[in-house]
Amino acid sequence: xxxxxxxxxxxxxxxxxxxxxxxxxxxxxxxxxxxxxxxxxxxxxxxxxxxxxxxxxxxxxxxxxxxxxxxxxxxxxxxxxxxxxxxxxxxxxxxxxxxxxxxxxxxxxxxxxxxxxxxxxxxxxxxxxxxxxxxxxxxxxxxxxxxxxxxxxxxxxxxxxxxxxxxxxxxxxxxxxxxxxxxxxxxxxxxxxxxxxxxxxxxxxxxxxxxxxxxxxxxxxxxxxxxxxxxxxxxxxxxxxxxxxxxxxxxxxxxxxxxxxxxxxxxxxxxxxxxxxxxxxxxxxxxxxxxxxxxxxxxxxxxxxxxxxxxxxxxxxxxxxxxxxxxxxxxxxxxxxxxxxxxxxxxxxxxxxxxxxxxxxxxxxxxxxxxxxxxxxxxxxxxxxxxxxxxxxxxxxxxxxxxxxxxxxxxxxxxxxxxxxxxxxxxxxxxxxxxxxxxxxxxxxxxxxxxxxxxxxxxxxxxxxxxxxxxxxxxx
Amino acid sequence: xxxxxxxxxxxxxxxxxxxxxxxxxxxxxxxxxxxxxxxxxxxxxxxxxxxxxxxxxxxxxxxxxxxxxxxxxxxxxxxxxxxxxxxxxxxxxxxxxxxxxxxxxxxxxxxxxxxxxxxxxxxxxxxxxxxxxxxxxxxxxxxxxxxxxxxxxxxxxxxxxxxxxxxxxxxxxxxxxxxxxxxxxxxxxxxxxxxx
Ligand code: SF4
Numbered sequence: 001x002x003x004x005x006x007x008x009x010x011x012x013x014x015x016x017x018x019x020x021x022x023x024x025x026x027x028x029x030x031x032x033x034x035x036x037x038x039x040x041x042x043x044x045x046x047x048x049x050x051x052x053x054x055x056x057x058x059x060x061x062x063x064x065x066x067x068x069x070x071x072x073x074x075x076x077x078x079x080x081x082x083x084x085x086x087x088x089x090x091x092x093x094x095x096x097x098x099x100x101x102x103x104x105x106x107x108x109x110x111x112x113x114x115x116x117x118x119x120x121x122x123x124x125x126x127x128x129x130x131x132x133x134x135x136x137x138x139x140x141x142x143x144x145x146x147x148x149x150x151x152x153x154x155x156x157x158x159x160x161x162x163x164x165x166x167x168x169x170x171x172x173x174x175x176x177x178x179x180x181x182x183x184x185x186x187x188x189x190x191x192x193x194x195x196x197x198x199x200x201x202x203x204x205x206x207x208x209x210x211x212x213x214x215x216x217x218x219x220x221x222x223x224x225x226x227x228x229x230x231x232x233x234x235x236x237x238x239x240x241x242x243x244x245x246x247x248x249x250x251x252x253x254x255x256x257x258x259x260x261x262x263x264x265x266x267x268x269x270x271x272x273x274x275x276x277x278x279x280x281x282x283x284x285x286x287x288x289x290x291x292x293x294x295x296x297x298x299x300x301x302x303x304x305x306x307x308x309x310x311x312x313x314x315x316x317x318x319x320x321x322x323x324x325x326x327x328x329x330x331x332x333x334x335x336x337x338x339x340x341x342x343x344x345x346x347x348x349x350x351x352x353x354x355x356x357x358x359x360x361x362x363x364x365x366x367x368x369x370x371x372x373x374x375x376x377x378x379x380x381x382x383x384x385x386x387x388x389x390x391x392x393x394x395x396x397x398x399x400x401x402x403x404x405x406x407x408x409x410x411x412x413x414x415x416x417x418x419x420x421x422x423x424x425x426x427x428x429x430x431x432x433x434x435x436x437x438x439x440x441x442x443x444x445x446x447x448x449x450x451x452x453x454x455x456x457x458x459x460x461x462x463x464x465x466x467x468x469x470x471x472x473x474x475x476x
Numbered sequence: 477x478x479x480x481x482x483x484x485x486x487x488x489x490x491x492x493x494x495x496x497x498x499x500x501x502x503x504x505x506x507x508x509x510x511x512x513x514x515x516x517x518x519x520x521x522x523x524x525x526x527x528x529x530x531x532x533x534x535x536x537x538x539x540x541x542x543x544x545x546x547x548x549x550x551x552x553x554x555x556x557x558x559x560x561x562x563x564x565x566x567x568x569x570x571x572x573x574x575x576x577x578x579x580x581x582x583x584x585x586x587x588x589x590x591x592x593x594x595x596x597x598x599x600x601x602x603x604x605x606x607x608x609x610x611x612x613x614x615x616x617x618x619x620x621x622x623x624x625x626x627x628x629x630x631x632x633x634x635x636x637x638x639x640x641x642x643x644x645x646x647x648x649x650x651x652x653x654x655x656x657x658x659x660x661x662x663x664x665x666x667x668x669x670x671x672x
Contacts, residue, residue: 017657018650022632026650028657030668040509041558051644054654057670066507086507093509125670154554155583155643163647165654255671262667269665422507 004276006173007242008208011148011273015131017165027168030130031147032160033116034061034103036094037422038135042158043097054164056102060125063091063108064115068424069385069412072109079109087423101161114388114414117141117355121225122388124254128243128270133160138355138438140232144225145251146243146273148208151232171237172206172282177213180289185472187365188223189357189436189455191215192230193295197305199285204236207283210275211241215289221250222361229356230438233302243270294471296342297440297453299330304440306342308458308470314338333442334450335430342468345452349433350375350382350409350463351445352456354419357436358387360394362456367400369460369474375408376466382409383425385417409463421446434462477585479640483566483610487540487603488529491596495543496550497577501559503551514555515562530563540608542599543570547588548577557584567610569617571596582633583643587612595625612637 005013018026032055039061046052053059066087074080082088091108098105106113112123117138120126128146133139135157142149156166176195195211196203209231211224219227224241231239248267251257258266293307304327306313315327315338331338336345352358352366363386375382384404386392392414395401401411418425419437421444427433429448436459437444440451452468461469505517522528529535541560547570548556557580560568568581569589578588589610591599595617599608602619609618612634617625635641647654661668 018653026647026653028654028661031670037506041511041554044510049644086504089509090507127668130668153552153580155580159644159647162644163654164658165647165650167643167647257671258667259671262671265665266667 004279006275006279006281007146007210007240007273008148008171008173009279011129011131012170014129020167024167024169026165027131029133029160029164029166030058031120031126031132032059032164033120033125033132033134033139034059034094034098034157035065035116035134035136036063036090037065038154039097039157040090040093041154042135042161043093043101045158046101046161051162053101053103053161056104058164059103059161060106060120060123061094061098061103062106062113062116062119063094064113064414065416065420065422066090067108067413067415069383069415069417070424072413083424111389111393114386114391115355115358115416117225117229118358118387118391118414121145121221121250122254122390124251124257127251127257127266128247129273133166137232138229140236140239141225141229141355143228143231143239144241145221145247146241146270148238148240150238171208174204174207174209174236174283174285175281176209176211176285176287178211178215178287178289179213180215181218182215182289182292185294185457185470185475186292187455187457188219188226190292190295191289192227193297193302193305193453194292195287196230196234196302197295198287199234201233201301201303202235204231204234207236208238208240209234209236210281211239212275213287213289216241217244220361221246222359225359226356226362230302233438242274294455294458296458296468297451298334298336298342299327300333300440300442301326301330302438302440302453304330308342308468310342312336312338312340312342343470345432345468346378347434347452347462347467348378348380348431349427350379350459351385351418351425351427351433351435351437352459353383353385353387353412353417354435354437355387355416356438357456358385358391358414360391362436363391363395363400364398366456366460367403369457369471370407370409370464371403373407373464375463378466379463380431382463383412383418384409385412385425386414388414407463418445420444421449427451434459434468477640477642480566480585480587480637481612483539483587485540485607486535486538487542487569487599487608488535488538489600489603490529490541490543491600493544494546494549497548497553497556498550500548500556501553505555505559506553511558512562514559515564518559518563537564539564539566540610541565541568542596542603543568544596545571545593547573548581549574552576554580554584557581557586561586569596569599569610582636585637585640587637589617589627591617591625591627598623599625
């Protein structure tokens with residue numbers, strides 16, 4: 001009899017190339033996603049040492065962080081130049097490096113282009129039970145389909161390119177179980193914001209979190225990707241959700257997914273990965289789905305979460321003195337007074353997008369709220385940025401783009417956009433943004449920008465009313 | 477990577493505590509495509525002052541940097557180590573470092589020496605006028621005034637630095653194990669290869 005194991009332990013065990021006496025192991029990497037920001041120095045390193053990419057077939061490159069989300073082609077179909085010379089240089093480097101090293105490359109103007117964490121699952125390149133890395137901390141996202149996925153630094157990118165392995169220390173395991181049914185207006189984003197509020201931004205440090213329970217099982221793959229995406233905001237290196245029929249239905253038929261007899265073999269294997277009865281986690285957190293409301297952040301850490309019906313907390317309401325100081329600093333940056341009702345906070349910018357919330361279901365949820373309404377006058381800038389060209393095409397086929405543009409929102413080309421201030425989409429200093437992205441850090445959306453993290457439906461509600469709003473009031 | 481054993485020369489008596497990676501290399505340098513030339517962005521804000529230590533005739537190109545507690549905290553950017561290396565720094569001496577920074581330093585051939593604050597204070601004094609000697613093999617920092625401080629270092633890191641081994645070269649020693657794993661994977665789970 002083998003010892004009962006968790007999903008994480010099973011994936012780990014299946015990828016050990018070499019166990020070292022000090023407890024570390026050389027781990028095989030099944031999929032390597034590459035984007036333009038963290039890869040140029042890694043490719044330069046390979047070139048300098050005369051190395052090649054060991055497994056180009058397991059590597060997929062796509063530009064996303066720097067690409068502007070305005071039109072990329074002129075009327076004649078020629079590529080428009082990129083204004084920022086540094087962005088242009090990073091994008092050009094990837095365009096050059098991918099063919100030089102024989103790597104699959106999705107060009108910035110290809111129909112499949114998009115945010116790397118949207119593209120991976122969408123192309124069937126990310127599969128359950130695989131190990132996936134990318135030079136980006138939100139790689140945790142792919143845990144939504146049951147892959148062990150985590151972000152790495154540039155030296156590690158080079159290491160994986162050269163050897164298809166990483167030397168790793170096993171993580172501790174943590175179960176976050178969400179039981180019951182969520183109420184109306186409560187989405188996957190609210191679930192993960194709530195979880196982050198409960199466990200704290202460092203609650204999962206040193207752990208890989210497996211999300212379980214009926215509320216997680218009930219989520220679509222889009223929703224599961226949203227949850228796992230923000231595992232890192234709870235301090236965990238990776239998140240995991242056991243693959244099930246929902247996962248198999250999502251993956252079946254995607255371009256890089258197994259086909260024919262392979263498909264049946266794959267399913268049999270994936271089913272064997274579920275955590276065994278009797279397996280134990282190092283830490284367990286249980287959450288009642290009924291406690292989760294549409295949620296919103298008030299501060300500059302993703303753990304600064306309150307229900308939309310709540311108020312801005314007073315710094316001295318926290319027990320921990322260091323949290324008191326941090327909260328006071330956050331409130332000064334955010335320009336908020338303790339006791340203010342969240343629903344009274346006016347919003348000038350709306351961002352619907354990012355690898356957390358830019359898939360078709362997210363856009364449908366936002367459109368359902370916006371439909372037949374118009375953005376408020378005080379909302380200066382409101383953009384909807386689909387996660388990939390395929391999401392964009394699907395949304396357009398469903399007429400969602402028209403719903404947004406009729407309401408006064410802009411419909412953009414796919415990319416990371418205003419999730420991070422690296423491309424032209426930025427929130428001006430001192431202004432607020434209701435954002436469906438994953439980080440409300442100081443300066444994340446632009447120097448001095450004030451971010452409130454929300455779900456797509458909540459962002460849409462804020463666009464309509466011009467302030468943070470309980471979406472349930474617009475749903476009647 | 478250039479092996480590192482004995483480093484001697486001027487040490488920049490920088491001494492500040494909680495120097496985060498944003499101070500070492502500001503975020504806008506993340507938009508680069510090479511590791512080289514990053515030294516120009518190193519300590520950019522501090523070096524706006526024409527009187528700064530880094531560009532002074534005395535310390536320009538000095539191979540050693542003396543700093544305070546918690547050096548390299550903040551964002552995990554590896555650019556911080558590249559910037560220091562490009563500036564010519566091979567050794568940092570401080571009471572403590574962020575974990576990620578010290579890992580990145582070693583990966584890039586920079587030795588992070590940990591010494592107590594009292595030793596740092598003395599070295600700051602010496603560095604004002606005279607050179608400092610660092611010997612990795614014997615794990616000592618000495619001066620020409622009979623100061624002798626010993627430091628601890630993880631044996632694996634020490635070996636990597638002494639032999640100039642980067643992690644990739646080390647992993648390449650396991651090449652046959654990786655080959656064997658790949659063969660077995662193709663046999664057990666052929667569907668894992670991305671479909672054509
Ligand atoms: S959308 Fe944001 S979090 Fe996601 S990959 Fe892009 S920059 Fe990173």
